Amino acid sequence: MEWLSYLTDFKAMGIEWATFAMFGMLLILLLTGMPLAFVTLLVALIFALGWFGANAVPLITSRIFSFVNSFVFVSVPMFVLMAAILDRSGIARDLFDAMRLVGGRLRGGVAIQTLLVAVVLAAMSGIIGGEVVLLGLIALPQMLRLGYDRKLAIGVCCAGGALGTMIPPSIVLIIYGLTANVSIGDLFTASFLPGLILAGLYCAYILFRAYLNPSLAPVPEAGSIPRAEKLRLLKGLILPVLVVTFVLGSIYGGIASVTEASAVGVFGVTLSTMVRREFSLALLTGAARQTLATVGMIVWIGIGATALVGVFNLMGGIRFVSALITGISDNPTVIILFMMLMLFVLGMFLDWVGIALLTMPIFVPIVVDLGFDPVWFGVVFAMNMQVSFLSPPFGPAAFYLKSVAPKDISLGEIFQALLPFIGLQIFALALLIMFPGITGR
Amino acid sequence: MDQLNEDGDAPSNTSGADPCAGILGRVVNAVGIVFALGILISAGILVLEVFLRYALNRPTIWAHETVIFLNAIAFLFGGLFVASRNAHIRVVLIYDWIATPTRRIFDIWISLACCAATTFFAWAAWQGVKRAVWTPAGDFRLETSGSAWNPPTPGMLKLFLLFILIIMAIQFLIFALSYISRKEH
Amino acid sequence: AQDFALRFQSSDPAGNPNFVLQSEWAASVENLTGGRVTIEMLPVNSIVQHTETQDAVAAGIIDGHITDTSYFSGKDAAFSLIANPVGAWSSPYEMLAFMRDGGGNELMENLVEPYGLHFIGATTPGLEAFVSNKPLNGVDDLKGLKMRAPEGLVQQVFAAAGAVPVNLPGSEVFTSLDKGVIDAADYTVFSTNQAQGLHDVARYPVYPGFHSMPLVEVSMNKDTWEKMPADIQAILELSVRDFANNMIAQLAAKDLKAVAEANANPDITVSNWSAAERNRFRTIATGQWASVASRSENAQKVYDTLTTYLRDQGMTSE
Numbered sequence: 032m033e034w035l036s037y038l039t040d041f042k043a044m045g046i047e048w049a050t051f052a053m054f055g056m057l058l059i060l061l062l063t064g065m066p067l068a069f070v071t072l073l074v075a076l077i078f079a080l081g082w083f084g085a086n087a088v089p090l091i092t093s094r095i096f097s098f099v100n101s102f103v104f105v106s107v108p109m110f111v112l113m114a115a116i117l118d119r120s121g122i123a124r125d126l127f128d129a130m131r132l133v134g135g136r137l138r139g140g141v142a143i144q145t146l147l148v149a150v151v152l153a154a155m156s157g158i159i160g161g162e163v164v165l166l167g168l169i170a171l172p173q174m175l176r177l178g179y180d181r182k183l184a185i186g187v188c189c190a191g192g193a194l195g196t197m198i199p200p201s202i203v204l205i206i207y208g209l210t211a212n213v214s215i216g217d218l219f220t221a222s223f224l225p226g227l228i229l230a231g232l233y234c235a236y237i238l239f240r241a242y243l244n245p246s247l248a249p250v251p252e253a254g255s256i257p258r259a260e261k262l263r264l265l266k267g268l269i270l271p272v273l274v275v276t277f278v279l280g281s282i283y284g285g286i287a288s289v290t291e292a293s294a295v296g297v298f299g300v301t302l303s304t305m306v307r308r309e310f311s312l313a314l315l316t317g318a319a320r321q322t323l324a325t326v327g328m329i330v331w332i333g334i335g336a337t338a339l340v341g342v343f344n345l346m347g348g349i350r351f352v353s354a355l356i357t358g359i360s361d362n363p364t365v366i367i368l369f370m371m372l373m374l375f376v377l378g379m380f381l382d383w384v385g386i387a388l389l390t391m392p393i394f395v396p397i398v399v400d401l402g403f404d405p406v407w408f409g410v411v412f413a414m415n416m417q418v419s420f421l422s423p424p425f426g427p428a429a430f431y432l433k434s435v436a437p438k439d440i441s442l443g444e445i446f447q448a449l450l451p452f453i454g455l456q457i458f459a460l461a462l463l464i465m466f467p468g469i470t471g472r
Numbered sequence: 473m474d475q476l477n478e479d480g481d482a483p484s485n486t487s488g489a490d491p492c493a494g495i496l497g498r499v500v501n502a503v504g505i506v507f508a509l510g511i512l513i514s515a516g517i518l519v520l521e522v523f524l525r526y527a528l529n530r531p532t533i534w535a536h537e538t539v540i541f542l543n544a545i546a547f548l549f550g551g552l553f554v555a556s557r558n559a560h561i562r563v564v565l566i567y568d569w570i571a572t573p574t575r576r577i578f579d580i581w582i583s584l585a586c587c588a589a590t591t592f593f594a595w596a597a598w599q600g601v602k603r604a605v606w607t608p609a610g611d612f613r614l615e616t617s618g619s620a621w622n623p624p625t626p627g628m629l630k631l632f633l634l635f636i637l638i639i640m641a642i643q644f645l646i647f648a649l650s651y652i653s654r655k656e657h
Numbered sequence: 658a659q660d661f662a663l664r665f666q667s668s669d670p671a672g673n674p675n676f677v678l679q680s681e682w683a684a685s686v687e688n689l690t691g692g693r694v695t696i697e698m699l700p701v702n703s704i705v706q707h708t709e710t711q712d713a714v715a716a717g718i719i720d721g722h723i724t725d726t727s728y729f730s731g732k733d734a735a736f737s738l739i740a741n742p743v744g745a746w747s748s749p750y751e752m753l754a755f756m757r758d759g760g761g762n763e764l765m766e767n768l769v770e771p772y773g774l775h776f777i778g779a780t781t782p783g784l785e786a787f788v789s790n791k792p793l794n795g796v797d798d799l800k801g802l803k804m805r806a807p808e809g810l811v812q813q814v815f816a817a818a819g820a821v822p823v824n825l826p827g828s829e830v831f832t833s834l835d836k837g838v839i840d841a842a843d844y845t846v847f848s849t850n851q852a853q854g855l856h857d858v859a860r861y862p863v864y865p866g867f868h869s870m871p872l873v874e875v876s877m878n879k880d881t882w883e884k885m886p887a888d889i890q891a892i893l894e895l896s897v898r899d900f901a902n903n904m905i906a907q908l909a910a911k912d913l914k915a916v917a918e919a920n921a922n923p924d925i926t927v928s929n930w931s932a933a934e935r936n937r938f939r940t941i942a943t944g945q946w947a948s949v950a951s952r953s954e955n956a957q958k959v960y961d962t963l964t965t966y967l968r969d970q971g972m973t974s975e
């Protein structure tokens with residue numbers, strides 16, 4: 032009969048069982064088909080009520096207010112807007128047609144080029160969301176049109192689009208730097224090579240799959256393309272390359288901050304539609320409406336996660352997790368591996384903001400005490416967040432892609448497609464732990 | 473120009489409001505354009521700010537805070553907008569597999585749960601609004617940002633959040649009622 | 658027995674030296690009260706955002722906060738003026754003297770009380786250092802300087818001194834300095850700036866700073882405070898006083914060590930303004946106080962108390 036008292040006072044459960052119950056409730060509600068954003072919000076509400084009573088509920092609305100009232104997230108609608116305009120104009124199609132020229136003969140060439148675009152986008156942005164949507168709107172349909180294997184194409188868009196927080200600038204590393212009180216410049220320098228290695232692993236995987244089974248990535252044309260046609264196709268590259276130069280130039284030339292640069296990209300893309308005589312008011316308003324719908328989905332998923340973390344922290348989550356780690360072993364390597372395991376499990380249920388708020392304050396002092404380099408650990412942390420973006424059931428990159436992918440692509444299929452890429456991320460993570468020298472530290 | 477067609481090419485918003493969203497859903501969908509334009513305008517403001525600062529060495533004190541506000545209300549309204557289209561992301565692993573009559577029961581309960589949660593949140597938002605809109609002495613003052621420009625955007629945003637949560641609760645209730653009244657869906 | 662299990666949220670992240678000192682204070686309270694009071698220090702944003710802690714303490718969601726008072730400037734301009742009267746203090750001890758003996762504590766108590774909080778005491782991390790990627794030796798060098806300043810009064814003062822204030826969130830300061838989007842920034846104390854690598858991208862810091870010294874308040878829920886027995890209340894007050902002295906001394910030592918480190922680095926040039934230049938800046942700053950004072954009755958009260966105190970102490974010529 033003891034469990035009956037749990038229904039009226041959650042505190043009777045203790046934090047261990049409450050944590051367990053929280054994950055269980057999340058999973059069950061998710062499976063009912065309830066919208067994800069409201070699953071996390073509802074669980075946060077139930078635990079706020081059950082553990083503290085109605086007076087604690089304003090903490091959730093306070094977190095909603097703070098979450099939307101921030102400059103950091105402004106780059107997300109900007110990237111989505113850019114994608115929506117590109118999608119509505121002929122620019123995206125022409126870009127991918129032109130890409131066939133450059134890497135056309137290479138098996139898997141278009142997927143590789145998509146990754147290249149993803150790396151360039153990652154250098155333009157410090158947050159994920161916008162890039163996955165951009166690739167999902169533009170690269171995914173083109174790869175599907177060219178007959179690429181669906182899963183391969185999906186994986187490239189999600190994994191590539193998530194690189195934004197691994198390749199500098201990166202908001203994950205900035206938040207880590209502020210928490211751990213280490214140099215953000217050092218973190219950026221240290222994460223650059225691991226970020227490229229991760230992208231390189233994706234590339235190698237695509238080539239490997241494509242050569243093993245050529246039907247996964249058809250080579251577009253067998254015969255040679257006439258010169259006039261080549262020139263016409265190459266013209267398709269000019270405007271996108273100009274826009275990218277615009278944006279990267281404004282960041283690295285000290286003209287605009289990272290978030291402002293994303294608006295410069297919107298401006299550049301809009302100008303491009305004018306140059307191509309495709310511009311119309313209807314195109315712009317249509318793109319803006321689509322942006323509203325897409326960021327509505329993305330932001331409310333984040334809202335749910337941030338609410339849940341606030342409630343869990345108030346329940347004493349920080350102390351609980353801290354005690355869990357320090358009790359595990361005397362062997363530093365085991366502790367680091369246990370942290371990785373925890374990050375992996377948390378990544379299944381929370382977004383990175385939540386994980387960072389929850390674990391960084393606990394992990395960093397322990398890591399420093401054990402004699403590890405906190406900059407190295409920052410890169411390890413960022414790599415873990417890469418995994419969390421893709422891992423089911425709460426995989427933000429998968430949700431972002433789902434919000435713009437063709438209707439017949441299900442969330443289940445996306446997650447299946449992501450499994451090999453998660454494997455590659457874990458492999459890269461293992462490399463980082465075994466060879467810390469990769470970070471140059 | 474057909475409004476629906478403009479959005480038509482993007483798979484995610486092939487439609488406007490969900491048929492079960494009622495008149496409210498259609499109104500929310502129509503009003504969406506205002507907030508969508510806000511996002512467009514904020515992009516323009518950012519570009520203007522970059523130009524003023526870099527070319528003329530005269531940055532504004534209002535650009536960033538205006539952009540944050542325009543995007544914040546778009547984020548909040550976006551949640552309602554997507555709700556009225558019934559297009560929030562969901563995991564349909566089991567949901568797709570169950571028989572239609574049972575699914576209707578699921579739909580009813582999901583909508584009611586969402587309605588209850590948002591009603592609760594609306595009440596909670598009201599607790600914050602009281603402190604953002606009135607001084608302890610009871611005088612009206614919208615909470616400002618405290619910057620050199622000092623706009624009342626935090627107060628306005630807290631009010632807007634309350635408003636969105638109320639409309640959202642009503643929207644979910646309308647969904648629940650439509651599912652209850654429709655035997656087939 | 659444990660009578661009060663409290664949760665306090667800080668406005669600093671977990672690895673920040675300020676947070677470490679705050680956690681030590683929390684532990685000391687448990688010792689001093691023989692375990693009757695326990696305080697769990699929570700890092701910034703773990704429960705609510707730093708600008709929302711006042712509401713959360715009042716609602717009893719958290720029990721208290723240790724935070725820069727200027728985050729509540731949007732509730733009442735008085736918070737802005739008392740939190741950071743730019744140019745008023747040349748050392749943390751001058752500020753503490755004003756708080757303890759010049760009417761500062763009473764002002765704070767009366768300001769936060771209607772909001773449902775009880776003010777226990779004040780501390781400060783000390784004078785903030787200035788970060789710049791151009792050499793700055795006086796007020797004239799501020800002309801046209803693109804600088805990030807977050808809070809109202811600081812921003813106003815720099816504008817009045819001829820600089821061009823840019824609004825940027827803290828998370829974009831590093832990249833913007835690095836790429837040259839901005840020339841300089843109001844950030845935090847020298848040692849933390851140095852640890853976070855700001856001096857690697859902005860090689861001309863000014864130390865000691867001349868522009869800003871935030872008031873950090875330790876406050877808690879009023880009802881909970883009133884439920885406490887007098888001895889616990891007294892312990893809390895004294896422990897905060899000790900915490901303030903401790904914080905100032907430790908952070909100053911850290912700063913000096915970091916300055917020595919920076920001086921040894923040929924790439925970094927630390928500059929120190931002359932007394933004359935500091936006075937010029939102070940004169941510009943105090944001229945801006947009045948405009949904040951006019952924003953609310955409470956702000957005017959702060960202004961009057963502060964200017965009277967400074968005059969009585971012979972710190973201003975007016």
Ligand code: NA
Pocket residue numbers: 152153154155156157158194195196197198199200201
């Ligand atoms: Na990036």
Ligand code: NA
Pocket residue numbers: 378379380381418419420421422423424425426427
């Ligand atoms: Na995940």
